[in-house]
Structures are given as C-alpha cells and as structure tokens.
Amino acid sequence: MTPELSVVVPMYNEEEVLPLFVDRLRPVLDDLDIAYEVVAVDDGSADQTPVLLQKFLRLWPQLRVVRLRANSGHQAAISAGLAAARGQWVATIDADLQDPPETLAAMLATGREQHADVVYGVRTDRSTDSAFKRTTARGFYKLMQVIGGDDLRMDAGDFRLMSRATVDAVNALPEHHRVLRLVIPTLGFPEAEVGYKRDHRAAGDSKYPLSKMLKLTLDSITGFSHAPLRLATWFGIGGFVVAFAMLIYAIGVKISGDPLSGWTSTVVIVAGFAALQLLCLGILGEYVGRIYTTQQARPTYYVAYDSLMATQTAPDLQ
Ligand code: UDP
Numbered sequence: 199m200t201p202e203l204s205v206v207v208p209m210y211n212e213e214e215v216l217p218l219f220v221d222r223l224r225p226v227l228d229d230l231d232i233a234y235e236v237v238a239v240d241d242g243s244a245d246q247t248p249v250l251l252q253k254f255l256r257l258w259p260q261l262r263v264v265r266l267r268a269n270s271g272h273q274a275a276i277s278a279g280l281a282a283a284r285g286q287w288v289a290t291i292d293a294d295l296q297d298p299p300e301t302l303a304a305m306l307a308t309g310r311e312q313h314a315d316v317v318y319g320v321r322t323d324r325s326t327d328s329a330f331k332r333t334t335a336r337g338f339y340k341l342m343q344v345i346g347g348d349d350l351r352m353d354a355g356d357f358r359l360m361s362r363a364t365v366d367a368v369n370a371l372p373e374h375h376r377v378l379r380l381v382i383p384t385l386g387f388p389e390a391e392v393g394y395k396r397d398h399r400a401a402g403d404s405k406y407p408l409s410k411m412l413k414l415t416l417d418s419i420t421g422f423s424h425a426p427l428r429l430a431t432w433f434g435i436g437g438f439v440v441a442f443a444m445l446i447y448a449i450g451v452k453i454s455g456d457p458l459s460g461w462t463s464t465v466v467i468v469a470g471f472a473a474l475q476l477l478c479l480g481i482l483g484e485y486v487g488r489i490y491t492t493q494q495a496r497p498t499y500y501v502a503y504d505s506l507m508a509t510q511t512a513p514d515l516q
C-alpha cells in the first residue's frame with residue numbers, strides 16, 4: 199500500500215537528538231490519521247545513530263531506515279530519501295528539531311487546500327540561529343537571487359512538502375551535487391508556503407561546519423549558472439581586444455619610426471598568440487557551459503495544461 203505521506207529525515211551522528219526527535223515526530227504523524235512512513239536516512243553516522251535506529255525500527259512499524267555507506271552530505275542524504283520514499287506526499291525535515299514536526303500538519307493541509315505541489319517551510323523568525331549563521335545565510339540567499347533569479351524564496355531551507363509529481367521530477371534529474379532548494383523552484387510546480395519559527399537544535403552540535411557550508415555555496419553557484427565559465431569568455435574577448443590593439447600599435451611603430459630591431463616581430467608574435475589563445479579559451483568555455491547545462495538536463499519548459507489531456511483540469515479562467 200502506498201503511504202499518503204513519507205517523511206524523509208537525513209541524519210548524521212544524531213545519537214543525542216534522535217530519541218527526542220522520535221518522541222516528538224511520532225505523535226504528530228499518528229494524529230494525522232493517515233498511512234505514513236518515516237524514511238530515516240543515516241548518512242554514514244559513526245556514532246550510536248544506526249544502533250538507535252535499529253531499536254526504533256522494532257518499536258515503530260512505520261519507520262524505515264536507509265543507511266548510506268559513507269557520509270555523503272545533507273543534500274545527498276535527502277536525495278537518497280526522496281528516491282526511497284513511496285508516499286503521495288513527501289516531506290523533508292531535519293533531525294535536530296529545528297524544524298518543528300507539528301508544522302507538517304499545516305503543510306499537508308496547505309498543500310491540499312491550495313492545490314500546491316510544493317509547500318515551503320519559511321523561517322519567519324531566525325532569532326535562534328547564531329549571528330554568524332544568520333549573516334552567512336543572508337549572504338547566501340542574496341547571492342543566489344542575483345545569480346539564479348527571483349525564484350528562490352528567502353529563508354526557505356530544506357523543510358518542505360512535495361507532491362509525488364514533484365518528487366518524481368526531482369528524482370529524474372541526472373544532476374550531481376544538486377542543491378535541492380535551488381532546483382525545486384525551477385521545476386515550475388505550483389507553490390505555497392507555511393511560516394514557522396526555527397527552534398534551537400534540541401541536542402548535539404551542528405553537523406554543518408564551515409567547510410560544508412562552503413561546499414553548499416560552491417555547488418549552488420556552479421549548479422545554478424555557468425556564470426564563472428562565462429567570465430572566461432569575457433576575459434577571452436577582453437584579452438583579445440587588448441592584444442589586438444597592441445598588435446596594431448606595434449605595427450604602427452614599425453611603420454612610423456625605427457624601433458629596436460626585433461621588437462615588432464616579438465610583440466606581434468606574443469600579442470597575436472595571446473589574443474588567439476584567450477579567444478579560443480572563451481569559445482571553449484561557451485561550449486563547456488552548453489555541455490554542462492545539457493548534462494544537467496533540467497527541462498526547458500513545463501506544460502501546465504493541454505486541452506487534449508483529459509486527466510488534467512483546466513486552469514481557472516477569469
Ligand atoms: N546532516 C546529514 N549529513 C551531513 C550533515 C548534516 O545528513 O553531512 C543532517 C543532520 O543530521 C541534520 C540536518 O542534516 O538532520 C541538518 O544539519 P544541521 O542541523 O547540523 O545543520 P544546521 O542546522 O546547523 O545548518
């Protein structure tokens with residue numbers, strides 16, 4: 199039987215918080231009165247997390263455990279969970295109780311009522327995050343809006359609910375290193391949001407050190423645009439113009455006066471080849487960029503409605 203709701207929980211070394219998390223999540227899901235499953239993705243934990251999960255597995259029939267062989271990171275763990283989830287709706291939530299499980303009920307209600315395929319949990323209050331986290335997060339979202347356009351919602355992290363169609367679309371993307379919060383808005387599904395207050399981590403320490411934050415930022419920039427590659431093109435074109443001007447200048451000097459012997463030919467050779475190389479690099483960059491976006495294989499358009507397809511409902515017309 200397919201569950202109505204799957205809850206995907208990535209966890210890495212969460213032995214301290216796990217019992218608290220289970221205690222809080224279970225009553226919320228039981229109260230929903232629907233068939234559900236919890237997909238706990240153990241992201242290669244090295245502490246007691248797998249042992250505890252085995253224990254909970256016996257006590258909680260709706261729990262499912264997927265263990266990754268090595269620590270692969272938050273985004274990869276969520277992706278593994280999305281691939282395993284069978285529900286009509288799939289939610290993702292952190293294990294540290296920063297995302298309140300109670301909000302899941304509101305998300306599900308919003309998704310159903312507003313016919314939204316994606317319901318974002320949006321942090322209305324981040325006062326519980328450290329000043330450092332808030333500043334870096336703000337910088338991250340601003341940068342991503344500049345690079346990726348305004349699709350991205352400020353302060354929407356990975357606490358969200360998705361319809362089966364959305365999850366299938368995400369799973370079908372061949373892209374590696376994908377940053378889900380950036381990719382999902384590009385899929386073009388109807389969206390809604392539910393505000394929530396981000397709590398303190400209930401126990402244990404953050405599993406997101408600066409190195410992982412930097413990796414996320416790098417994945418976001420390179421995954422979302424080939425702006426850095428485009429930079430090579432502009433350098434190439436700029437360099438070509440400069441080198442070409444030098445070439446003309448050197449020839450001009452040769453014609454009008456009498457430079458040091460050998461100077462003109464040296465400048466012509468150096469400048470000419472530099473210009474050619476930079477231009478070729480730029481051209482290569484453009485092709486690499488195209489190969490990259492093709493390989494990412496994000497759809498270029500989405501058909502929301504086709505009058506021949508009886509299964510779809512017509513959009514509301516004014
Ligand atoms: N996490 C994971 N793999 C990692 C790092 C983190 O699965 O390599 C999980 C972690 O267990 C938690 C969620 O991702 O459920 C968010 O991590 P954390 O709370 O440490 O990040 P923060 O809230 O400090 O940004």
Ligand code: MG
Nearest residue numbers: 292294296399
């Ligand atoms: Mg956290």
